[in-house]
Amino acid sequence: MVETARGPVPASDLGRTLMHEHVFVLTADVQQNYPDEWGDEDVRVADAVRRLSELPEHGIGTIVDVTAIGQGRNVPRVKRIADQVPGLNIVVATGIYTFDEVPMFFWRRHREAMTELFVRDITEGIAGTGVKAGMLKCAVDEKGLTQGVERVLRSVAQAHAQTGTPVTIHxxxxxxxxxxxxxxxxxxxxxxxxxxxxxxxxxxxSPDYLESMVQAGLTLGMDRFGIDHFATFQDRSDLVVELCRRGLADRMVLSHDTCCYIDWFEPGSLDDLTQWHYLHVSQDVLPYLREHGVTEDQIDAMLVRNPARILAGKAG
Structure with missing residues (x-):
C-alpha cells in the first residue's frame, strides 16, 4: 500500500505516476507575515484543483508532491485540494530542503530529532490531518555535503531504514x-x-556518470521537463532516449518539478517557461520519445512500474 492525501491505495492502482512535483512552493514566514502576496486562499485552492483535475484526463493517476520543510509544506491545504480531485492520488513528503545549514529549530537539538519527526510523519500522520508521508525528501546541491546537508541526509536515510519509506534527493x-x-x-x-x-x-x-549511478543501485529522476533554463527539451529528451538505448528504462522516472504557484521568483520572471506544467510529459515528451525509438514497455517502466516499485516500500 502507498500512503496518499486521501489514505492508502494499492501500488498497483497508482497508474502513471509523476514522481517529482509540487502543489505549492512557498516561503512560510514571508507568507505568514505578508499574506497579501499569496492573495485569496480560496482562489489559490480553486486554481490548483483546476490544474490538477486535468491530469487524469491525460492519463496521469498519481503525483508525488515532494514539498518538504523549507518549501512551505502545508498538508492540510494539500488534503483540501486532493479531496476535490478524486481521480488523482497525491503522495506527500516529509524531510528538509536545505542547501547548506539545517533550520535553527534543529541546530541545538539532539541529532535524532529530525529522524523522530520524519518517522512520526510517516507512521502517525502530519499536522492532525491523518495524512501520512509516502516519500522522504532532502537536497544535496552545488555546495555538496556540507555539515548541515549531511546531517539531513543521514536523518532521512535513518527514517527510511526504520520505515521502508522511499527517498528522493534533489x-x-x-x-x-x-x-x-x-x-x-x-x-x-x-x-x-x-x-x-x-x-x-x-x-x-554525462550519460556515463548517470549509468554508473544506476549500476550502483539508484533510480534516476528525469524530472525537470519544461525547465529549459537548465537544459533544453530536446537535450532532456535525447538523454532519456540514450539511456533507454543502454537498457536503463527500468531505472528512470519522469516528471516536471512544477507547481501551481511558487513565490521564489519575481512575478513574470518564469513566463518564458511555456512548457513547465503538469501535462508537458504527456503531451510533448512521450510523443518525442516514441518517435525516437523508446518503446511502450519502456514508457510503462518509467511511468508505472518503477514508481510502483519505489513507492511500495517494504510493504511491496
Missing amino acids: THAAGQHGPAILEVLKQEGADLDRVVLGHSGDATD
Missing part, C-alpha cells in the same frame, strides 16, 4: 555528488532500490 547534476551521497546512504543501511537521484535529467552531457 541534486546538482553538474556537481556529480552521487558517489558521496551513496557512501552516506550505504553507511545508514538504505535500500538503494528505493532511492531516486533527483534532477539527473539536468546532466545532459
Whole structure:
C-alpha cells in the first residue's frame, strides 16, 4: 500500500505516476507575515484543483508532491485540494530542503530529532490531518555535503531504514555528488532500490556518470521537463532516449518539478517557461520519445512500474 492525501491505495492502482512535483512552493514566514502576496486562499485552492483535475484526463493517476520543510509544506491545504480531485492520488513528503545549514529549530537539538519527526510523519500522520508521508525528501546541491546537508541526509536515510519509506534527493547534476551521497546512504543501511537521484535529467552531457549511478543501485529522476533554463527539451529528451538505448528504462522516472504557484521568483520572471506544467510529459515528451525509438514497455517502466516499485516500500 502507498500512503496518499486521501489514505492508502494499492501500488498497483497508482497508474502513471509523476514522481517529482509540487502543489505549492512557498516561503512560510514571508507568507505568514505578508499574506497579501499569496492573495485569496480560496482562489489559490480553486486554481490548483483546476490544474490538477486535468491530469487524469491525460492519463496521469498519481503525483508525488515532494514539498518538504523549507518549501512551505502545508498538508492540510494539500488534503483540501486532493479531496476535490478524486481521480488523482497525491503522495506527500516529509524531510528538509536545505542547501547548506539545517533550520535553527534543529541546530541545538539532539541529532535524532529530525529522524523522530520524519518517522512520526510517516507512521502517525502530519499536522492532525491523518495524512501520512509516502516519500522522504532532502537536497544535496552545488555546495555538496556540507555539515548541515549531511546531517539531513543521514536523518532521512535513518527514517527510511526504520520505515521502508522511499527517498528522493534533489541534486546538482553538474556537481556529480552521487558517489558521496551513496557512501552516506550505504553507511545508514538504505535500500538503494528505493532511492531516486533527483534532477539527473539536468546532466545532459554525462550519460556515463548517470549509468554508473544506476549500476550502483539508484533510480534516476528525469524530472525537470519544461525547465529549459537548465537544459533544453530536446537535450532532456535525447538523454532519456540514450539511456533507454543502454537498457536503463527500468531505472528512470519522469516528471516536471512544477507547481501551481511558487513565490521564489519575481512575478513574470518564469513566463518564458511555456512548457513547465503538469501535462508537458504527456503531451510533448512521450510523443518525442516514441518517435525516437523508446518503446511502450519502456514508457510503462518509467511511468508505472518503477514508481510502483519505489513507492511500495517494504510493504511491496
